[in-house]
Amino acid sequence: MLTMAYPKHLSSADILKTAVNMVEYGGTDGLSLRAVASALGVKAPSLYRYFPHKEVLEAAVAEEIFNLMLGEFRAASESADPETRLRRLADTYLRFARDRFPLYSFAVQSRLPEKYSSKAGKAVWNLLLEAASGVSGQPDDTAAAVAIWSFLHGYATLEHFGVFGASGPKGGLERGVEAFMSNFRSSAEPVRKEHRPRATDIRRQKLP
């Protein structure tokens, strides 16, 4: 088949998948077109048939990562009890950020132009917003969601960079979660059922 000396065997989906892998195992700034191409057994210029330039690929990678997060977060958000839902979501969020930090970091800190704004990223935010609002009893409690989100992001990041040192965080995670749960609860109607599970489900765990 001489006419197929260069048969098509690339696709946008394959490139995207490989690129996500490069970020996960090559570090947040480990995404290079040469490396992606090499992993696919082709040369870098070939990728330009599918992505006009790197930025477009980066936006697609970020979106894909947010979709990965979304899949796990949705499962965690299924609990009926508001407080359990928020605790499980926080647990899952932290687990993703810890175990797949390069992916997490790439998505959250991707400062891409507005035109690449992420649908999945917004969906993740909405899950957090609803979960926090569910505990506080205030609809669209942005302040509550921003507060606990900041805490989770900061904890995961400082932990990743080894800032807590040899002594470790020493219960700082549980302390923070309890502080927010208590604060959110106090925004809700003062009389509630005594359903207040401990924070013991939030521990360092590995993804399966």
Place this chain on the structure above:
Amino acid sequence: MLTMAYPKHLSSADILKTAVNMVEYGGTDGLSLRAVASALGVKAPSLYRYFPHKEVLEAAVAEEIFNLMLGEFRAASESADPETRLRRLADTYLRFARDRFPLYSFAVQSRLPEKYSSKAGKAVWNLLLEAASGVSGQPDDTAAAVAIWSFLHGYATLEHFGVFGASGPKGGLERGVEAFMSNFRSSAEPVRKEHRPRATDIRRQKLP
């Protein structure tokens, strides 16, 4: 003076100072030996007379940044009232992180080998630890310090990367600070003077 055709006009201090400037205005990964040398009117190889390789310069830069932070934080830590002290420290921390994000980010996320471990960085941590412990009434309350530190770092970072979107954080900062203050207070003796200033002093401000 033919024997001084290449007179000395570099010093470790000058190089360090310039390097810190490059990070502040050139971005977290904007530290290149070429750029530093160019700003000093020399060529890159000249720097090797003062720093054996880049990593040593990076460690010096991180230490210098922590010292800058330390200077501001010490001033904020002078209040006699524990709660005011923690609020002012949090305010100052956030202001530094916001207004000089590249510097802040470089120092906090510098993952340098253990042998470069920062004295000033530890001093910053100790200020936070003492301030948080002062409010909670528990000596060396690591959990409390870790919790509020995570929150401040996360908030500053998410804000910097524009993650809160057009709607903005909508009081998420004040909400978080209050949640922690309340939590810390409850660890202390239950009866306290009614000295509970509002969180209104924590606002976006520019450094002078």
Place this chain on the structure above:
DNA sequence: GTCTATATGCGGATAGAC
């Protein structure tokens, strides 16, 4: 003490052959 010249390595992107 600083220089030029150079080695080696990375990266994105394009033109034009096959």
Place this chain on the structure above:
DNA sequence: GTCTATCCGCATATAGAC
């Protein structure tokens, strides 16, 4: 559709001249 070849830029670091 993929290739080779190339241009451009960036970087750290070293050898040896002045």
